[in-house]
Amino acid sequence: MNKLDRKDILGLQDMTQSEIQLILDTAISMKEILNRPVKKVPTLRGKTVCTLFYEPSTRTRTSFEVAAKTLSADVSSIAAATSAIVKGESFKDTLLTLQAMGVDLFIIRHQSGGAPHFAARTVKSHVINAGDGMHEHPTQGLLDMLTMLEEKGRLDGLVVTVVGDILHSRVARSNLWGLTKMGATVRLAGPKTLLPPEVDKLPVEVYSNIDEAIEGADIVNVLRIQLERMNSGFFPSVREYAKLFGINKERLRRAKPDVTLMHPGPMNRGVEITPDVADGEFSVITDQVTNGVAVRMALLYLLLGGGSNVGTA
Amino acid sequence: MWVLLKGGHVIDPAQGIDKAADVLIRDGRIAEIGKIDVQSLNSDPGEVYDIAGKVVTPGLIDVHVHLREPGEEHKETIATGAAAAAAGGFTSILAMPNTKTAPDNRAVVEYVLSQGKRTPINVLACCAMTKGMEGKEMAELGDMFDAGAVAVSDDGYPVQNALVMRRVMEYASMLGIPALVHCEDKHLSADGIMNEGITSTIVGLRGIPAAAEVSMVERNIMLGELTGCHVHIQHVSCAGSVDAMRRAKARGLKVTCETCPQYFTLTDEALVDYDTNTKVNPPLRTSADVEAVKAGLADGTIDIIATDHAPHSAEDKEVEMTIASFGMVGLETALPLVITKLVNEGTLTLSQAIEKLTIAPAKLLGLNAGTLTEGAPADITILDPGAEVIVDSSSFKSMGRNTPFNGWKLKGAVAATIVGGTFAYGQLSPVGEKCEVLSR
Numbered sequence: 021m022n023k024l025d026r027k028d029i030l031g032l033q034d035m036t037q038s039e040i041q042l043i044l045d046t047a048i049s050m051k052e053i054l055n056r057p058v059k060k061v062p063t064l065r066g067k068t069v070c071t072l073f074y075e076p077s078t079r080t081r082t083s084f085e086v087a088a089k090t091l092s093a094d095v096s097s098i099a100a101a102t103s104a105i106v107k108g109e110s111f112k113d114t115l116l117t118l119q120a121m122g123v124d125l126f127i128i129r130h131q132s133g134g135a136p137h138f139a140a141r142t143v144k145s146h147v148i149n150a151g152d153g154m155h156e157h158p159t160q161g162l163l164d165m166l167t168m169l170e171e172k173g174r175l176d177g178l179v180v181t182v183v184g185d186i187l188h189s190r191v192a193r194s195n196l197w198g199l200t201k202m203g204a205t206v207r208l209a210g211p212k213t214l215l216p217p218e219v220d221k222l223p224v225e226v227y228s229n230i231d232e233a234i235e236g237a238d239i240v241n242v243l244r245i246q247l248e249r250m251n252s253g254f255f256p257s258v259r260e261y262a263k264l265f266g267i268n269k270e271r272l273r274r275a276k277p278d279v280t281l282m283h284p285g286p287m288n289r290g291v292e293i294t295p296d297v298a299d300g301e302f303s304v305i306t307d308q309v310t311n312g313v314a315v316r317m318a319l320l321y322l323l324l325g326g327g328s329n330v331g332t333a
Numbered sequence: 334m335w336v337l338l339k340g341g342h343v344i345d346p347a348q349g350i351d352k353a354a355d356v357l358i359r360d361g362r363i364a365e366i367g368k369i370d371v372q373s374l375n376s377d378p379g380e381v382y383d384i385a386g387k388v389v390t391p392g393l394i395d396v397h398v399h400l401r402e403p404g405e406e407h408k409e410t411i412a413t414g415a416a417a418a419a420a421g422g423f424t425s426i427l428a429m430p431n432t433k434t435a436p437d438n439r440a441v442v443e444y445v446l447s448q449g450k451r452t453p454i455n456v457l458a459c460c461a462m463t464k465g466m467e468g469k470e471m472a473e474l475g476d477m478f479d480a481g482a483v484a485v486s487d488d489g490y491p492v493q494n495a496l497v498m499r500r501v502m503e504y505a506s507m508l509g510i511p512a513l514v515h516c517e518d519k520h521l522s523a524d525g526i527m528n529e530g531i532t533s534t535i536v537g538l539r540g541i542p543a544a545a546e547v548s549m550v551e552r553n554i555m556l557g558e559l560t561g562c563h564v565h566i567q568h569v570s571c572a573g574s575v576d577a578m579r580r581a582k583a584r585g586l587k588v589t590c591e592t593c594p595q596y597f598t599l600t601d602e603a604l605v606d607y608d609t610n611t612k613v614n615p616p617l618r619t620s621a622d623v624e625a626v627k628a629g630l631a632d633g634t635i636d637i638i639a640t641d642h643a644p645h646s647a648e649d650k651e652v653e654m655t656i657a658s659f660g661m662v663g664l665e666t667a668l669p670l671v672i673t674k675l676v677n678e679g680t681l682t683l684s685q686a687i688e689k690l691t692i693a694p695a696k697l698l699g700l701n702a703g704t705l706t707e708g709a710p711a712d713i714t715i716l717d718p719g720a721e722v723i724v725d726s727s728s729f730k731s732m733g734r735n736t737p738f739n740g741w742k743l744k745g746a747v748a749a750t751i752v753g754g755t756f757a758y759g760q761l762s763p764v765g766e767k768c769e770v771l772s773r
Contacts, residue, residue: 033535110648110651110652111652111653112651112652130653131655132653132654132655132656133536133537133538133607133654133655134536134537134538134607134653134654135653135654137606137607138607138652138653138654152537153537153538153655154537154538154539155536155537155538156537190537193535193537216533216534217529217530217531217533217534217540217542218530218531218534219531219534221531222531222534222535
């Protein structure tokens with residue numbers, strides 16, 4: 021298997037173990053390109069990629085842009101705030117307009133779950149989900165898995181604890197689908213108000229006691245707490261959240277001695293994670309960012325790439 | 334002038350009739366049911382229709398229809414909604430008040446009724462409970478009742494304030510009309526767009542817990558008991574509401590309720606493909622809720638089957654899930670869904686199903702309809718329960734195409750719809766006897 025037999029990447033839930041393996045293997049090859057002095061290969065020359073973001077983003081969007089440019093694709097970037105969307109153009113019309121300009125692949129971030137699915141039905145171009153509402157963020161899930169694989173040499177059998185606002189988190193959902201398919205055990209932990217309804221019906225372990233959730237974990241993946249959630253009454257105060265659920269040095273001692281600490285960013289230092297832990301010996305947060313580019317290169321290559329073998333190019 | 338429907342099978346639950354019989358209509362009213370000899374009718378001109386193999390029922394009545402006029406005529410008009418109703422076998426429909434300009438005053442009620450009179454079916458008006466449907470100040474219910482409104486409802490904009498609801502129910506009770514309530518605690522449903530549960534967790538759409546419905550069902554039952562008002566719970570979607578209704582009825586309270594075909598046909602798993610036509614309010618629930626709704630229909634807890642026909646334009650539905658409008662059309666798919674999902678799968682007999690579509694809604698609204706009693710208006714639906722129907726939304730009479738059932742193969746076709754003795758829908762042609770009779 022050296023090509024993905026699918027038009028779109030909408031989530032990890034509907035992906036097979038061998039597809040995920042292919043993407044991770046391809047990403048490892050791509051990472052080699054990123055370590056070269058001249059970070060450019062001609063693989064996707066003549067292909068047009070469009071990032072269409074209805075939500076603010078720094079790292080995901082830049083990561084996709086760097087990935088596409090490294091593979092020599094042409095990239096246009098559209099942010100809702102500065103586009104015809106503010107003039108009232110519908111999502112459908114925006115997609116059809118851009119498709120008519122010859123966009124081969126859309127990278128879509130949207131506040132509505134299912135928006136990339138809508139796009140995939142609407143256009144003939146490929147669609148990659150760059151985060152849809154509370155649904156999935158498959159490229160984040162893949163880059164997290166790549167990072168874990170690099171750190172631990174395997175995914176099978178790992179115990180991965182995801183901590184924080186699970187309810188609103190597309191990262192948590194992509195983590196759980198991807199990791200469980202690859203044989204890892206996933207623990208989800210957070211205050212009861214921020215755990216999704218009937219989450220215990222998913223193939224995961226659910227905790228509201230953070231210390232129990234971390235006990236013996238190989239990986240602790242800390243999610244960002246959006247401060248506006250406090251204003252909506254999901255938790256009483258930042259102070260109390262940090263006390264009950266924040267990841268600090270002492271808490272992390274309950275994990276395996278060689279625990280790996282991850283965070284999808286952007287971080288609220290002092291809230292969900294203390295600065296000494298974020299910058300400490302177990303943290304691989306910056307490696308995650310680099311792996312994000314590699315994973316996105318892999319997906320662009322697998323969806324758009326022809327026969328050329330970039331792995332050894 | 335007479336019309337003879339010959340050779341059909343008559344089902345009239347109100348009279349306990351379920352047998353092969355002919356139906357004679359004279360001057361727009363039911364004249365006789367039984368074995369009728371054409372030769373005995375030769376004194377004046379008339380028409381004979383051979384309907385062997387078909388079922389004759391009282392005209393279907395839908396107590397929950399959104400006609401969008403006045404204000405949103407790009408979605409539906411009273412004329413197109415009535416045409417859709419006739420095609421679906423409905424002879425009377427109750428227009429919900431959440432139009433843009435709501436019937437919160439006499440003029441709008443009169444407008445709806447006058448537009449309705451231009452259609453071939455009976456269009457009934459339901460007035461808003463509060464001014465502007467804002468849930469704050471009671472609207473002029475007495476004046477609107479005087480103008481012809483047969484019920485009052487907060488559908489679409491449920492009244493949250495219990496004191497306001499109490500006052501409305503006291504007025505409705507005084508006027509002798511039912512309060513049709515949309516039960517939803519808006520604080521609890523918040524910005525949810527589908528049933529809250531494992532499926533909403535997986536697809537990442539905000540959930541509406543069943544408790545948002547059930548808590549308001551319980552509240553409204555209590556307010557009905559307090560005020561003596563006939564409370565009718567609209568679109569029951571979940572097990573908790575069925576249970577609340579069952580307990581209220583066991584206590585002898587004056588309560589009725591309806592459900593809609595989507596709530597005994599689909600579950601929230603229909604939303605996994607992000608089809609906005611499955612976004613309805615109340616939301617599609619779980620398979621356990623579907624089973625509870627069916628059990629409620631079977632044991633009589635649920636009195637009525639209505640459609641909650643909610644037409645929307647493509648611009649309202651061909652969008653992201655979070656901003657898509659709630660609702661699906663239902664008038665032209667209700668009967669085949671009832672026959673396929675309830676009758677053929679054994680939940681109800683055809684007669685029980687027809688009861689929930691005819692005499693039960695007629696009783697709720699105090700209509701002289703829903704039965705084929707001698708002297709009643711000849712509102713009749715002729716069905717072909719065994720005929721296969723393939724749902725084709727592009728051929729709907731409704732302007733709304735928003736159905737998740739497009740392409741479904743169902744059983745149960747409407748052969749003709751007769752209102753006041755006149756065909757409102759149908760392709761039946763009179764048999765030769767007509768000419769023979771007319772020539773005499």
